[in-house]
Amino acid sequence: ETGVTQTPRHLVMGMTNKKSLKCEQHLGHNAMYWYKQSAKKPLELMFVYSLEERVENNSVPSRFSPECPNSSHLFLHLHTLQPEDSALYLCASSQAREPSNIQYFGAGTRLSVL
Amino acid sequence: DQQVKQNSPSLSVQEGRISILNCDYTNSMFDYFLWYKKYPAEGPTFLISISSIKDKNEDGRFTVFLNKSAKHLSLHIVPSQPGDSAVYFCAASAAGKSTFGDGTTLTVKP
Numbered sequence: 001e002t003g004v005t006q007t008p009r010h011l012v013m014g015m016t017n018k019k020s021l022k023c024e025q026h027l028g029h030n031a032m033y034w035y036k037q038s039a040k041k042p043l044e045l046m047f048v049y050s051l052e053e054r055v056e057n058n059s060v061p062s063r064f065s066p067e068c069p070n071s072s073h074l075f076l077h078l079h080t081l082q083p084e085d086s087a088l089y090l091c092a093s094s095q096a097r098e099p100s101n102i103q104y105f106g107a108g109t110r111l112s113v114l
Numbered sequence: 115d116q117q118v119k120q121n122s123p124s125l126s127v128q129e130g131r132i133s134i135l136n137c138d139y140t141n142s143m144f145d146y147f148l149w150y151k152k153y154p155a156e157g158p159t160f161l162i163s164i165s166s167i168k169d170k171n172e173d174g175r176f177t178v179f180l181n182k183s184a185k186h187l188s189l190h191i192v193p194s195q196p197g198d199s200a201v202y203f204c205a206a207s208a209a210g211k212s213t214f215g216d217g218t219t220l221t222v223k224p
Contacts, residue, residue, distance in 0.1 A: 004157070006157075040216075041216070042116065042118075042214050042215060042216045042217070043158075043203070043214040045212075048211075056211075090157055090158075092157070096210070097210055098210065099145060099146060099207070099210060100146040100148065100163050100165070100207060101146065101148075101207040101210045101211060101212045102148065102160050102163065103158075103160070103212065104159075104160070105150075105157030105158045105159070106157050107155065107156050107157050108156075108157055
């Protein structure tokens with residue numbers, strides 16, 4: 001496999017469920033990102049891990065919990081979500097400290113919270 | 115306050131003609147500017163970038179122009195092809211961190 005892979009591609013969950021989104025990159029990068037894309041809104045940066053250390057947490061509610069066990073894997077743990085959390089969740093990776101910050105994205109997980 | 119803006123949510127052009135997508139920014143600390151392209155059911159893919167020390171970068175049919183005094187950049191696609199129909203995101207980076215615009219949906223009609 002190459003590039004950035006996200007699973008699952010689609011997820012429907014109730015507000016009381018606990019689920020996890022997974023991202024894996026095979027590009028040898030050392031920075032990984034979670035973004036949220038809601039309809040008619042810009043990409044919202046949620047979390048950044050650089051060299052496996054969380055370097056950014058953009059005021060994201062605690063019902064979203066990221067985990068980066070190594071430089072190739074990134075998880076987003078979800079619990080007690082709200083309907084307004086329904087969105088496309090995108091994972092990306094890049095080379096840390098590379099000035100242009102070119103990011104490589106996965107296809108995303110389309111999340112629906114009922 | 116949105117630091118990167120794409121004021122046109124959509125653009126429609128005829129095949130073979132030029133497509134011009136625009137982007138404005140407010141932060142003068144941005145040192146790289148990038149364009150990404152997104153097809154439905156896929157993640158954004160990097161298209162072309164430009165350093166703040168340049169005013170033009172060209173890659174095949176794609177050219178990005180940067181006007182620092184106006185804090186404006188544009189992406190020119192010529193000639194436009196139906197396969198170019200997608201959402202185009204402008205992004206600006208500073209200190210290795212990127213900020214994205216809302217995106218412009220380009221439709222190229224055969």
